[in-house]
Amino acid sequence: MPISFDTTGFHQTDQNTWQHHNGDQVRLTYHGVVPDLPAALDDLPELRHGLALVHGETGCLVEAHVVQLGGAPALLRIIKMPLPDQPNGQVFVASFTVPKERSSAVLLLVAVERGMTGAREAVLAAEIGFEDWVRPHPYAPELEGVLPFHAGDDPRYDARFPDHPLSRVRAWAHHVVRTARVDPGFASLPPFRVPAPPPAVEPGQTLSTALPSLPVKDFIGLRIGERTTYWRTTDSKLAEVLGRGLMGRSPLAETRFRDMLLIDVETGDAMIPDRFTTDGQMTAHSTRLRQVTLQEADAALSDDDVMDAFKWAGRMCGAAAERGEFLSLEPIENDGEQADPHILLAVQPHEGRQVVIAQFSPPPSVGPLAGATSRTAPATAESVEGIGVLAGLAVNEWRSHPLKMAITYRRSAS
Incomplete structure (x- = not known):
């Protein structure tokens, strides 16, 4: 370290x-x-x-x-x-x-x-x-x-x-x-620098607000209005910031937020806005996505890719705890108040130590989690990833594709 x-x-x-x-x-x-x-x-x-x-x-x-x-x-x-x-x-x-x-x-x-x-x-x-x-x-x-x-x-x-x-x-x-x-x-590494201002929008370019799904390998689902489309990334820019509290946010309800980006659906050109402003000005990063069908994405994914995606969700739960937040893993169309099905993932203090928690709603009815409303464990690097894997087991019961799932930032109501 x-x-x-x-x-x-x-x-x-x-x-x-x-x-x-x-x-x-x-x-x-x-x-x-x-x-x-x-x-x-x-x-x-x-x-x-x-x-x-x-x-x-x-x-x-x-x-x-x-x-x-x-x-x-x-x-x-x-x-x-x-x-x-x-x-x-x-x-x-x-x-x-x-x-x-x-x-x-x-x-x-x-x-x-x-x-x-x-x-x-x-x-x-x-x-x-x-x-x-x-x-x-x-x-x-x-x-x-x-x-x-x-x-x-x-x-x-x-x-x-x-x-x-x-x-x-x-x-x-x-x-x-x-x-x-x-x-x-x-x-001796290069020092932190504030990201450069976003590139100008080309004349005639139409950017739509898009809320991303759980990333699986280099594929992502985007909720644009009432429709979910599927895309393949062409660089690492989105992966470097997604889920880490760095991107601009779209409110779903008073205490619920998702990452958001802006995309030209026709060209795949996208802008990833930073969550914070610099000198009062919004900054962003440009990237390009390539639209695919869900079937094309699914054919390119292995079981290990899906497992890695849920481990990633667990790690993002740990990152959220450092910001005083927790996560909800839920279908991407759950874009208002909290609704079932969902899984709350949190790392928080309990009796003098940090624990990682997964709460299932509704409880799984089959498999190793049958009847469980929650699972807890002492918070370690392994258990934080592992809680994401348990969430994946519950999602599997919903028969939902991981690219149709999203993480939502949650915070306690004031």
Whole structure:
């Protein structure tokens, strides 16, 4: 892994995960795709603004800084999110991202609020005054996020509440800045650059919004209006960003979103918009797809290709968890509120550890999952992929082709 760090006080549970006796968990990951950052590290105001908007969808960005990690520029961010499926409590995450032109390394600590929640906030709110408690976000004053930006998260109060998860992640982050190292080979890779502006649309060219299916090998289904058509990619551009939270999104309902692209159905010329803007301008990448029939695509696919597609869905579930989201795997025509059949895929904290979860609706009636409403396992690289395979078993019972399936980003309603 490109980052090495001090593991004192932690025990290693798998290749990329370390657990502290207090329940805090460190994860170290490498991503071989263009980093999903809204701006370059040398444009800190725009970077902070974009990150505040992104994390406001699922919680709140507490702070973000560009730091030197073993001599390599890195993004440090601290975020808070509501505890999943709990009426109270929060999860705090401190993460370091070392971004490069086409890859990144991420080191993060997850700390969950346990026991009596909200004690820090209750004490400080009474002292500071409730009228001055909630404040405009310093990076995005217009933001109204899932969780408020408030006075109690100020680092000056950490010493009074050393056992609070926010205090713990900050203290860990400060220690990492002082002690971590980045592999020289990785540090010397070309730096992350903001993608170039999109090419101009040719005169007379008509672009339609298309929502993609689960990718299988180099084939993809596209939902365009009420019709699904099938296409073969001619380069890797779509594969590099699909499912990773990098593409522009189309809302299906208040808390449901899908990746989207723009395509000229006549020529196959397509534009892949970035999810974030640069200097207020949308950026995009051009690619070309070639239309095929479902029968042509099916004839070119093997069982291993289909298995790899569902493993990919599992990995994208793991990537979504890092953004505070989870996924629904469902028929591509489920383009409104959540409807059956579907499978929810999530990685979330449970009793001091990360677990991967698949929830089936309706439960499968035959096969190894017959009668099961859900399956869970400790979150590892293998189990995250494996949960996608279990989802594939359920999809097989629906007699649905994988190119007629789609992943939908989900987040808890605020």
